[in-house]
Amino acid sequence: MDLFVSGDVFLDIVFTGLPRLPRPGEETWAPGMGSSPGGIANLAVAAARLGLNTGLGAAFSTDAYGEFCREVLREQGIDLGPSRCFADWHSPVTVSLAYERDRSMITHGHPAPVGADGLVGELPAATAAAVSLTGGRQAWVRRAARAGTLVFANVGWDDTAAWPAAALDLLEDCHAFLPNAVEAMRYTRTATPREALHRLAERVPLAVVTCGADGALAIDAATGQVASAPAVPVEALDPTGAGDVFNAGFIAATLWGLPLRQRLVFANLVAALSVRHFGGSLSAPGWADIAAWWGAQRPGPLGGEYGFLEDLIPAGDLRLARRAGATIDRLPDAA
Template structure:
């Protein structure tokens, strides 16, 4: 059987995204400059990987309500995205989030009647699997890893803000972890990024800590790497971390070098924040090429430093 490049298992949210707006005080009303309805959550990663050209699949549950029906329909239109392992739950309201973004950060209001997600039951081989670590790894994911699948552990924000150290134990069951700065420092109980990276690489082969506009720090097989962020005019950061993860997973599935994986992930995330929504803002190959050209023309990057990604994006010269 032909291998699936990227499988994403997790919860899909119906994202209602309001941009150019501050969080209102109780009893007041504010007006947003922009609005989008888009699939969110696990869909961000699955769609972003598919748009980059990775053969992708999504393992999730869909509600039967009007918003979930529209979300599912949007996902069915995505080329390279397989929904055959996702299921519909009758009489269930799918998770829904309202995201308020001011161009620099965002806040969420979410409704979520939690349900466990279905399993990947197909014999089709998988190169890279993304799965959440809020609970112990399911047996089916462990079985895929034994057959050669690389596991990316999903972490995310801890709403309790307890930042349980149990996460580090769960990381021993995966190969790759990608966290933002807040998550990395809190989950490892470290005071600085270098120490946090040391802590993470004791339990995983590859660790990436994203720093927003400051770029990233990462480690793979003992090799440390820093990459500054591409300077863009941000409209909505919703889902940018998911798009970053999708770019890294796709490049990993294709066997790219560590540096090139980070470059693709960074460029994809930079593209995504210039538009509204998570999955709806995920870029394709052409958009990344245009971003690199723009960055080079403005003197923000030296295009030869991005030669591999430039060629992949179809850029021949300035």
């Protein structure tokens, strides 16, 4: 595999176009709605659409939501061999409400019947792996690092508001860490994203901090190289999963051997293209989306900045990526 990922897959139901959240007792109609696999599926699908041979280790319920998520992920070319199905457990569900260029989420679920190490089992051979530090140390990560796999780590929101600095001890097995600015500053107890970046570079060979509309920053600790890249302006429909898509773009660009700044530029681009569509996983751009964007920008002022895309975009006819439907697809009949 080019990339192995392990984590939780959710059924995401996304409502867009909300003028505001409803007050108690109110009903608000949303102009748009989309359903798709979410959670770790966001990163897996985004990576697969960029051409990475991607494997996923996750727990799936045998309920209709779980079957829908599995079918979509198989359709996207993701290897589900390391994943397992469970009958006495229901799929976790997230409802995402997109408004004012941001989103709020409500999630329901129960712990999976088996932890990450029980899912991974015999570790698949992979050039890179992606892991979340949320939830503590996972034994398979150390095994992967010792086998030469480049481990890229991210982290989730700490709803306890503790932001324990000890969580960063998990980075000792990681090649790169890609938190957003708020996460980076709170874990490092710093006041600015740049200060947090330099603090993280003391912990991990490659530190990246994403700053939303302000772009992204990175330091290669081995060389001391510092890079930054601006965000790509687009009309945002739904920001769900944009961070996961950024991570997939950065991992792919790293495996392709692009210079540090071009990795940030490319990751910012694919993340920006993703927010133009519903949902986290099925909003991720494919090469047809990237080629269409580049074709419109090539003669303009961004031509020089993104000229490296000429060598990345595959030749020939490019298939349009599947997008999230309002409701989940009807499963095929048993026959």
